[in-house]
Amino acid sequence: MNAIEDLARLIKKLPGMGEKSALRLSYHLLKTDPSFNKALGERIMSIQEKIHPCPICGSYTEEDICEYCTSPKRDRSQLMVVEESQDTVTINQAGIYNGLFHVLGGAINPLNGIGPDKLRIKELIERIEEGNFKEVIIATNPTEEGDTTAIYIKRLLEGKDISVTRLASGLPIGGDLGYADKTTLMRSLKSRIKI
Ligand SMILES: [Zn+2]
Structure with a gap:
């Protein structure tokens, strides 16, 4: 060679x-x-x-704590759960959401050996228990793995005084949130459904 x-x-x-x-x-x-x-x-x-993951939300940052988590302008009653750090950039650039984020680092995929313990789900639950969130918006990708992850998280949050929603229609099934355009993202955020 x-x-x-x-x-x-x-x-x-x-x-x-x-x-x-x-x-x-x-x-x-x-x-x-x-x-x-x-x-x-x-x-x-x-x-x-x-660059390293923010110790609070898991999105990539060059600072000790990322700018989403430190910004006084963001709505601390909403928490959006995404698979990858890039998804926070897509949503932030679309200018459609001003709450906080939580990056899981992927989605549950048993065939590839990715169980809940490989994702930042434990950290998510701890954050919700310690924070004052009113709503958790699950914005995992519209794939089988993304749906499985959304349902798994919803079950963990059962009995807690918090609204759990999921991004709704508009996103292409099997698609990747990172490639969705602003209009599609806005529509799916606006029409998010309680799960
Ligand atoms: Zn952060």
Whole structure:
């Protein structure tokens, strides 16, 4: 195996990369300005040192505690539960929600060995017990795993004095929240249903 095939083999492991596109990208990097490759390599090396999950909500931040959790302008009576940190960015950029977030780090998926203990569900329940939330909005992806996770969380919250809702219609079934457009997100938030 030569160096370019070796690089392509690594790039292929990235999401959305096929064999051909990985090879094309490798040749592109070979021809590009060396300073770009150096900068890219350095950014890749340092990203995990600079960015870490917020100890409260789990979204990625460069601060000790993220800006959602520290902002005095956010509504502390609403808590939206999402699968991934990127989902908070999508929803925040859409400007449709101003409450707090909780990132699970995925969804329950027994076939892939992801049980509730692998997600930040224990932390979620602790947060709800300690906080003053009036509503928990479950915004897991509209997939089987997302639904399973929503039902699991709802069961854990039974008997507690808190409204549990789930993002409603509009989101494509089997889709990913991160790819939903603003109008769709707004509609599904507005018509969220009690579960
Ligand atoms: Zn946070």
